[in-house]
Amino acid sequence: MGEKVLMKGNEAIAEAAVKAGCRYFFGYPITPQNEIPAYLSWRLPEVGGVFLQAESEVAASNMVYGAAGAGARVLTSSSSPGISLKAEGISYIAGAELPAVIVNMMRGGPGLGGIQPAQSDYFQATKGMAHGDFHLLVLAPSSVQEAVDLTIDAFALADKYRNPVMLLADGMIGQMMEPVEFTREIDPETLPDKPWATNGAKGREKNIINSLALDPAELEKHNLKLKAKYDQMKEEEVRFASKGLDDAETVIVAYGTAARIAASAIELARQVGYKVGLIRPITLFPFPEEIINQTADKVANFLTIEMSTGQMIEDVRLAVNGKKPVHFYGRTGGMIPSPEEIFEQIKIIGGAKE
Amino acid sequence: MVKEDIIFAGFGGQGVMLMGRLLAYAGMKEDRHVSWMPSYGPEMRGGTANCTVIVSDKEIPSPLTSKADIVVAMNLPSLLKFLDKVKPGGKLFINTSLIEEDVARDDIEVIEVNANDIALEVGEGRVANMVMLGALINKVGIVKMDTIKSSLSDVLSKRNHDLLEVNKQALDNGAKLV
Known part of the structure; x- marks a missing residue:
């Protein structure tokens, strides 16, 4: 640690996730972010983690939902059209108040669009990711080193707020190489316990992970609780x-x-x-x-x-x-x-x- | 403040990305600010490939460049595509093993390197990129040749480490040309 290495943005983000104590990745390939799953496909098994290429983006985001519910630090990554497919699961993750990190290496759109860098998913990331009254916390790096630092922070912020965090960059940040230094390394075993997680109810009350709330009065209360979190983010997390x-x-x-x-x-x-x-x-x-x-x-x-x-x-x-x-x-x-x-x-x- | 913008261009398989990465890696080892930005697209071997490397004494704003200090053209399509990108007073390195055409600009310095021919003399056709890089480093500096050589084992994938010596030889023989 502490030594400078020359890395592509995508690979650096993947390594940063491992350094942040993330041991689970579920995804589906798409340019220009393929170096993230490619890197994690060998790196996660090395540290006893799980890399899984799902049958689709929809499946991948629901696997993230499951892993996050069980209390794991979990990552998925994609690029614009793939993020749209993951949106349903992301809404459920936000509704169930689960921490997860999602990387979007944006490319031109709409539709399949192209594969070159774009910033046309700003509205989606900050306002309209999917149905329901929710926000992601969105981090936007402008260098490979910042992508590393923000990836590590993203996992901590996701845990702090029990809310999905998106790292929003584009094909250029993903593809370019710059020197990076990894100065932090988190052992997942040392992370605080998540008392809400569905990780086995032996000897305690069972936990329930759910986003269904049929009573509107209950749901409104839940929505206001979520809003309070977004207000707290506005107070405590603004960075520029x-x-x-x-x-x-x-x-x-x-x-x-x-x-x-x-x-x-x-x-x-x-x-x-x-x-x-x-x-x-x-x-x-x-x-x-x-x-x-x-x-x-x-x-x-x-x-x-x-x-x-x-x-x-x-x-x-x-x-x-x-x-x-x-x-x-x-x-x-x-x-x-x-x-x-x-x-x-x-x-x-x-x-x-x- | 010293800042050099270099574009390496050729066809996929010529090792232009590697030339750029090697220069960027050496720059990093010499504690300079560096960036390496590849073109990326659906094309692969045989298609066009290029990368932009910036080596600077201070933080690098844009990793792309509109006008480069140096352009390295390893084949004719690359020369045609990037000739206008050389800054007035800048340098153009052309691989004369594959480019016979004259360069239609007189406001830049043209350095001719018969990279493929020299590579064959070294006994390994694949190291034409290192011949060109050797010529470039000897002509314009940017980083020390020793740093380039010591970065080779970091940048070359392990399966090609049997080629370390021939790569170094190619760098030396390229350097002798200019």
Whole structure:
């Protein structure tokens, strides 16, 4: 541990799950995340875990439901169309208040779409994963090291809230290699007991894992309990990174891959006098509303950059709350914006500079 | 601040991904910031393959590059695809064993390496990629040749470790060309 290795994002996430004490993976192959199941297919047996390729995504997500109910740290991973198939099980997992980690390495859509990087599942991840009044906690890494750190955190957050956590990245983060360091390793035997788990009722009251509640008064009570958890997440779990806010006139809001490219555009812009800053949400739910709202008092305008036709921009606008204009630039369908394209937008917004 | 953007391009099976990974790994060993971004798609052996490697003294923002300092073209389709990607004043390494065409730009430096021919002289046709990488490292530095050599055993899969020596030989013979 502590030594730097060069790893693909997908492989690094897989190893991070093992380091987080995850011993169960259920999934079904899809590009561009196949290195996750490929890696875990040999790595999990090495540590006495279970790797299982299910007959479908629907089956895989229900296996996750079962393992999570039994108290295991459990992972599944997929890419956009596969996540849609897993959505039913994810709703049940959220309804039954179970911890699980789900990786979505987004690709272009809708439908089967393509296999190149995209950020077009933001709405799905943060608002409309499936039926019912629930949220995932959503983490968005923008480097391979951050993907490792957030994967390890994801398991702890899932346990803390008894709620599914999604790691939302795209084909670029999954496929690229960067140096990573694994500084934490958790032995699953040392994790706190889960007194609610269905792991054998000998000598105690039986536990029930269920998402059915036919009495509306009971279900409303359950929904309000879930809401209280989401409110607590908003209080305690908001994460973001920022750069250059001190003197910024324009602030770019971007996450994941788009934020990396925006950072290159900001370098270009600052060389010729445009004062541009960056707010990079790391948690997409809960969304970093407060920093954006406060920044709106100091800057002239915002520019949201996404690899979609505009999804996160709605949350940026809600956070800015009409104080300042919020502009948008995006590429989609697997196209990645270039720093120069973003720089052009900065020039349009910022006006001519001598 | 030193930052080098390098695109390696060729056809699947030429080992262009490996060249990039080896450079990135060596950069990491020398405590530089590095990123390696492959093209990925449905195509496999015989199709086109390329990767972008960035080695920098500071944190790397975008792992992709619009204009590269260096482009390595291992075959003609790669040259045609990436010729415009070389920055003015940048360097283009071409594999003249497979590319006979002249380069239609005079604002860049062109370095000709007959990589496949030299690889055959070393006795192993598959190491043309290492001949090219040897030439590149000797010409532009970026990392030390010793670091490249010591990274080989980390990057080459174990089943190819019998080829470590011939890879090193190819790196040396490539270096002698420039």
